[in-house]
Amino acid sequence: MKQFFNNKRMIVLLISVILFISTIAFSISRNRENTSIPQLFVNDMAGFTTNILSKPAETVTKFVDSVDNLLNTYEENQTLKQKIDELDEMQARVYTLEQENMTLKEEIELQSVLSDYERTSATVIARNPDNWLEQIIIDKGSEDGIEVNMSVMSGNGLVGRVSEVSPTTAKVLLMSTANESVNRFSAEIQTADKPVHGIVDGYDNQNGLMIMSEIDPDLEIEAGSKVVTSGLGGVSPSSLLIGTVKEVRMDEYGLFQEVTIEPSGNLKDVRFVTVILRKSEEANE
Structure with missing residues (x-):
């Protein structure tokens, strides 16, 4: 009896498989009338195999595409960095040109003021950082x-x-130099009553101010007064602007007055200069 049921199960299972295959075959045959069942089986197996093999291929393709996109992104990033560097360089160049333009405008104004002098313009070509406030080369x-x-x-x-002086260049010692043998200029302060004479012989490096000493203690000097060369030293011509009075005080010995001067020329950023050759009337003579 038990064997009968077992055989019955096998028969039912076999009939079910046959019906399933027949249904599939009938369905396929309706869509693909000219294709045989074995051929369809082979095609299905080929499609199944293709699907299995296509997954790794798709993975490899996606990986290659990702690497390619990464390389493209890197190249674009490098290009953008280069353009940013070029932009920074351009901005720095524009700033430099703007500063030079401002300096040249000042030189043009100076040329109009110095119409009484024979002069020549020059460009600073060297300035040693170790003695920045000492000298320049033109x-x-x-x-x-x-x-x-x-x-x-x-x-x-x-x-x-x-x-x-050499044939093509010259060294200029600045008024801010610590060399006491050359940093002395005979000067005068222009006041309402009469010129006040003294010597510009020092430089306050911390505050960027010049110092004029040996001034008569009884004379009255106001802040803002113009300070010019007096021409009495026999070296510099007269009436060259040095700066304006900032502060008036007694010297450390209490014997003379001394004043601090706000320089009219920028001693820390000299790019173009005007060399005074001689008075124009001397040149005419």
């Missing part, structure tokens, strides 16, 4: 009429004096 020399002790101006004021 691109004009003896071939251009430059001589030792000629006064040098920049911006709107006096900045120094020529100390050495």
